[in-house]
Amino acid sequence: MLRSCTIMFFPHQQPDEAAWEQVERFVTAWNNHHNQGFESVAGLYWQLTLTQSQSAELKQLLAAVRDLRERYRVAVLTSQRDTPEPADYAAADFLEVLGVDLKEPRPLVQNASEAFVSTDPCPVCGAAGDDFDVVQTQPLVVDLSVLRQPSADGAAAPATGWDVVDGPGGRLLLSRRALDLLPTDPSAGIVIQPVIDAATGQPSDSAAQLLAELAIPQPCPAHTRVVGNPFCRRCGTAHGVVEGYIWIPQGQIGARQLVSRHPSRAALLSFAHPLHRRLLAAGLTGLQPTGLFMICRHETP
Ligand SMILES: [Zn+2]
Numbered sequence: 001m002l003r004s005c006t007i008m009f010f011p012h013q014q015p016d017e018a019a020w021e022q023v024e025r026f027v028t029a030w031n032n033h034h035n036q037g038f039e040s041v042a043g044l045y046w047q048l049t050l051t052q053s054q055s056a057e058l059k060q061l062l063a064a065v066r067d068l069r070e071r072y073r074v075a076v077l078t079s080q081r082d083t084p085e086p087a088d089y090a091a092a093d094f095l096e097v098l099g100v101d102l103k104e105p106r107p108l109v110q111n112a113s114e115a116f117v118s119t120d121p122c123p124v125c126g127a128a129g130d131d132f133d134v135v136q137t138q139p140l141v142v143d144l145s146v147l148r149q150p151s152a153d154g155a156a157a158p159a160t161g162w163d164v165v166d167g168p169g170g171r172l173l174l175s176r177r178a179l180d181l182l183p184t185d186p187s188a189g190i191v192i193q194p195v196i197d198a199a200t201g202q203p204s205d206s207a208a209q210l211l212a213e214l215a216i217p218q219p220c221p222a223h224t225r226v227v228g229n230p231f232c233r234r235c236g237t238a239h240g241v242v243e244g245y246i247w248i249p250q251g252q253i254g255a256r257q258l259v260s261r262h263p264s265r266a267a268l269l270s271f272a273h274p275l276h277r278r279l280l281a282a283g284l285t286g287l288q289p290t291g292l293f294m295i296c297r298h299e300t301p
Pocket residue numbers: 122123124125126127232233234235236237
């Protein structure tokens with residue numbers, strides 16, 4: 001994991017004008033002497049992010065911030081973030097995946113506005129729903145010709161069409177080729193939901209939606225280190241910052257090769273690493289790892 005640290009100074013949080021003057025003075029001096037300087041975010045506040053690999057600058061920055069805080073009561077916000085590196089993906093037990101984004105120039109899913117309804121805030125933690133927190137009320141009607149369109153970032157479609165594609169609300173659509181590569185044993189925890197071919201109005205034989213049988217919104221609280229408040233057990237919203245890996249207990253996963261970290265079971269989908277490797281080796285297109293988690297083994301469920 002590559003750890004990065006972000007320092008933010010907001011004018012309205014300062015105890016007095018003298019504190020903000022010290023911030024401005026420090027930011028100017030820092031920016032004059034370092035390649036990577038503070039940036040003014042929308043003209044509202046100062047922000048600088050340094051990674052662990054810039055250890056000398058980071059040490060200097062944290063010492064200076066401490067000094068500002070102690071001498072001038074300067075208010076500072078710091079946040080840390082761990083970004084997986086190639087070695088982390090290689091070691092991961094499960095890989096969270098997305099597909100290729102085909103939002104442009106015409107939509108893949110034609111009934112998104114009817115099929116998805118927004119949810120109320122979480123009854124446990126009160127988090128307002130995001131783009132993924134929608135309830136799917138009907139099968140997706142899919143324009144399959146879109147699978148042969150270039151991706152939103154301009155990559156040409158493979159001759160056979162894309163295999164793994166992003167739908168609205170973090171949902172995943174898979175080609176026939178991808179579906180045929182998935183294990184069929186029910187213990188694998190894989191649920192295939194038909195989609196409707198917009199051209200015929202009938203269930204499609206050449207694509208379907210992928211869901212997991214099991215949702216695990218809350219990572220293992222014993223092994224996942226969180227700075228701040230814990231994940232919500234109901235909606236899975238992160239109310240803190242994860243340091244290091246997300247861990248999920250083996251006891252919850254069982255023999256499953258697909259799990260969702262979203263209550264819908266249809267978004268934040270993760271494949272067991274050996275299955276993910278097989279899918280890549282088969283040349284599936286569009287499959288993109290976007291996160292990962294590790295399995296912890298202990299008696300606590
Ligand atoms: Zn919640």
